[in-house]
Structure formats: structure tokens, C-alpha cells
Amino acid sequence: MSGERVYVVKVGEKEIPIDEKTLSILHEYVKTPMGLEELAEKLGLEGWEEAYEFIKSVPAWILWTPPSLWTHRRKWIESKNQAG
Secondary structure (H helix, E strand, O other): OOOOOEEEEEEEEEEEOHHHHHHHHHHHHHHOOHHHHHHHHHHHHHHHHHHHHHHHHOOOOHHOOOHHHHHHHHHHHHHHHHHO
């Protein structure tokens, strides 16, 4: 392992890692008329209820971070945490 921190959002017993792929799906959900059923299917969740719980659990700063900036922002936050 590279020792990089992995951000996850827990939904029930599942842990959904936040990465570029997940962020791309979230941005598609936010910017298009995608329903919770379709979101659940794309994320591998059981149904719209789990998708709803996932959306409620994702911090806003993650939800609005463009996938292309995810790696940079994650490293910046980690450096801030180590400095403070």
C-alpha cells in the first residue's frame, strides 16, 4: 500500500470509497435529472433508500469537488492536517 488516506462514506454496513469515479457519478447526479434508483445502480447500492442515505452522508465540500481536482484537494487537506 502507498499509505495514502482513503476517504469513505458509510451507508449501513457498506463503505463507499470516494475517488474520481465516485465523484464523476456524483457530479452527473447533481447536474442531470438522475433519479436515486439510477444513482444506486451506478454506485452498486441496494436501492434508492441507500442512495438517499449516501447523498445525505457525503460532505458538501466533497460533493462539489471536481473529479479532476480530487487528488490535489485530498493532498492539500492532508498537509493541512499534518501541519496543525
